[in-house]
Amino acid sequence: MRSELPPVALKVLVAGGFGVGKTTTVGTISEIEPLRTEAAITDLAAIADVSATAPDKVHTTVALDFGRMTIDDTLVLYLFGTPGQDRFSFMWDEIARGAVGALVIADTQRLACSFPAIDYCERRRVPFVIAVNCFEGAPLHDEAAVREATAVAAGVPILFFDAREQNLVKLVLTALVERALACARGEPVVRAS
């Protein structure tokens, strides 16, 4: 019988609208090739519930991609890229439970498509940062404009990055963990109103 304990596992959500660079972000920083799994809706309970009422829906699966970062011998961090479309947001609950927080990725040209992810984090009190993926060239909006458009709490970091650049993804992740720590120490996740 082996005596060692498995490492403690933490997780981060990588959320945001359709095609904003979630999978790219996970792949840039993961030590393994991003993996896919079919989560939540393939759970046995879900199959049982769905198949009772709509047998033809049993095949409905949601692909979830994820990566891994070994922090040290006893701590590992998983990054879960959530499906972009609104209709999959029901499965965020499962991934959000116990998460350190969320990287909300936004495309500088289509900020609004990441608003549902921001709404979700605020509603569920999930600490988050907004990471604006700049794709080619300069961002279309500066930080003040993004802050105004999103109306997030003053403490929510807004960063500009390139999802393909490891150092930048690392900075975004560091900002998220700092934000999560501030929230764990009592700073509110949402703006007091």
Place this chain on the structure above:
Amino acid sequence: MTATPSTRLCRPYVLTGGRTRGRGVDIPLEAVALTVGPAWESGRRVPPEAFDIAELCNRPCSVAEIASRLELPVGVVRVLVADLAADHALRIGATAQADAPTIVSVALLERLLAGVRAL
């Protein structure tokens, strides 16, 4: 080795004896399993997929990774991992979800922050 969609449709019931609730359903996707002993000592019938899991988890492996690498539904992996843990064949690592209901503990976040900065 590749499961086709049609085999996946019915196999969950076969693999788990039709159990849809109970043991295993709460194991988080990120929880890491590690094999610590043999899977066959319980005397219970152990499905081949459980042996696959036990072998894969000779190195630490999360529920999500097990499902992805063995192409099994997450719900099936949860039940089989829970059974293996109940038989003392593997151990399941701690997660924030199990330890704290909402926000991850300060101590754990400090460890994570130091680790991320050091990468």
